Amino acid sequence: xxxxxxxxxxxxxxxxxxxxxxxxxxxxxxxxxxxxxxxxxxxxxxxxxxxxxxxxxxxxxxxxxxxxxxxxxxxxxxxxxxxxxxxxxxxxxxxxxxxxxxxxxxxxxxxxxxxxxxxxxxxxxxxxxxxxxxxxxxxxxxxxxxxx
Amino acid sequence: xxxxxxxxxxxxxxxxxxxxxxxxxxxxxxxxxxxxxxxxxxxxxxxxxxxxxxxxxxxxxxxxxxxxxxxxxxxxxxxxxxxxxxxxxxxxxxxxxxxxxxxxxxxxxxxxxxxxxxxxxxxxxxxxxxxxxxxxxxxxxxxxxxxxxxxxxxxxxxxxxxxxxxxxxxxxxxxxxxxxxxxxxxxxxxxxxxx
Numbered sequence: 001x002x003x004x005x006x007x008x009x010x011x012x013x014x015x016x017x018x019x020x021x022x023x024x025x026x027x028x029x030x031x032x033x034x035x036x037x038x039x040x041x042x043x044x045x046x047x048x049x050x051x052x053x054x055x056x057x058x059x060x061x062x063x064x065x066x067x068x069x070x071x072x073x074x075x076x077x078x079x080x081x082x083x084x085x086x087x088x089x090x091x092x093x094x095x096x097x098x099x100x101x102x103x104x105x106x107x108x109x110x111x112x113x114x115x116x117x118x119x120x121x122x123x124x125x126x127x128x129x130x131x132x133x134x135x136x137x138x139x140x141x142x143x144x145x146x147x148x
Numbered sequence: 149x150x151x152x153x154x155x156x157x158x159x160x161x162x163x164x165x166x167x168x169x170x171x172x173x174x175x176x177x178x179x180x181x182x183x184x185x186x187x188x189x190x191x192x193x194x195x196x197x198x199x200x201x202x203x204x205x206x207x208x209x210x211x212x213x214x215x216x217x218x219x220x221x222x223x224x225x226x227x228x229x230x231x232x233x234x235x236x237x238x239x240x241x242x243x244x245x246x247x248x249x250x251x252x253x254x255x256x257x258x259x260x261x262x263x264x265x266x267x268x269x270x271x272x273x274x275x276x277x278x279x280x281x282x283x284x285x286x287x288x289x290x291x292x293x294x295x296x297x298x299x300x301x302x303x304x305x306x307x308x309x310x311x312x313x314x315x316x317x318x319x320x321x322x323x324x325x326x327x328x329x330x331x332x333x334x335x336x337x338x339x340x341x342x343x
Contacts, residue, residue: 025203030290033199035298037309041207048215069321076314079307094303104289111290111299114306121310125317126212132325133219 004053011053018046026119030108036115040122048130056134065131068124075121079114086110154195162188173233175221183214196265200294 025032026039051059083094091098096110165185172178186209193202263270284296298306 029295030292032292033294034203035200035295038200038203038207041204041212045207045211048212052215072314072317076310079310083303083307094307096300096303103287107288107300108290111288111295114299114303115295118306118310121314125313128317128325129320130212130215130219132320133216133223136219136223136324 007053011049015046015050029115036118037122040119043123044126047127068128071120072124075117078117082113158188158192175234179217183210186210
């Protein structure tokens with residue numbers, strides 16, 4: 001794929017737009033269609049496009065696999081941690097109303113935070129799966145590299 | 149009127165895709181058609197005003213699962229035979245075909261009792277939906293009812309879903325994560341592992 005000039009130029013132009021759209025879907029999910037799940041998938045689609053055109057190795061320099069593993073757990077942690085935070089603030093588990101001064105403001109904050117957690121987890125898991133499939137076909141260069 | 153034309157176009161294209169997927173033997177072409185099928189389904193969801201579902205279907209169904217199926221195809225075939233044809237089935241299709249036809253006929257018979265699409269008096273619209281539609285704006289301040297239900301009223305479900313996705317990622321990592329190890333010891337001893 002290294003010589004595909006048109007593909008490279010077009011995808012360089014498209015990928016920032018895809019990321020921007022993913023962020024829009026992520027943070028505009030309260031008002032329009034979308035939310036964390038869709039945003040995470042769109043974001044990972046941008047990186048997968050990058051990996052398809054420029055190679056998996058360059059994509060791994062953008063997001064190293066260990067970062068993806070950390071992010072996948074971080075997303076679930078943010079979501080579950082929001083629940084624990086509401087518990088500590090005196091509400092029920094995932095009762096967002098106690099997060100801010102008023103019920104509506106708390107709901108708004110809570111929904112934003114947990115959607116962020118959903119987005120981070122979905123994005124990283126999709127990329128983990130893609131990298132796992134893409135890496136599987138290639139024999140290991142150095143058999144003494146550290147085990148994972 | 150225009151809705152009907154769009155519906156009929158999308159549904160007939162879906163049917164054409166389905167028949168083509170069954171008939172074709174080239175696995176690469178079938179994967180591409182799967183992507184097209186998902187994209188047409190996303191279009192149908194948009195027509196039915198389910199923009200959130202259409203988003204997911206277009207991104208996951210048409211985008212990522214197509215890439216994953218292509219990756220699987222690349223893994224299971226040597227590069228020279230990437231356009232390998234699917235083997236012809238050895239059995240006759242009459243038994244599965246009759247099962248499909250009978251099941252389909254029963255399902256169509258079942259649709260006679262289903263309320264019309266978008267019927268406000270349908271039991272599904274009478275249960276909790278009116279509560280969400282009336283109360284979600286004053287209670288959560290979120291205009292998109294889907295997000296309000298997903299993240300707030302059904303927050304536990306969504307937490308479970310995220311955990312399922314996380315678990316799936318761990319499972320993929322455990323099963324096929326990392327590169328395939330070519331152990332020189334095993335190759336030398338002809339597959340006998342030294343312990």
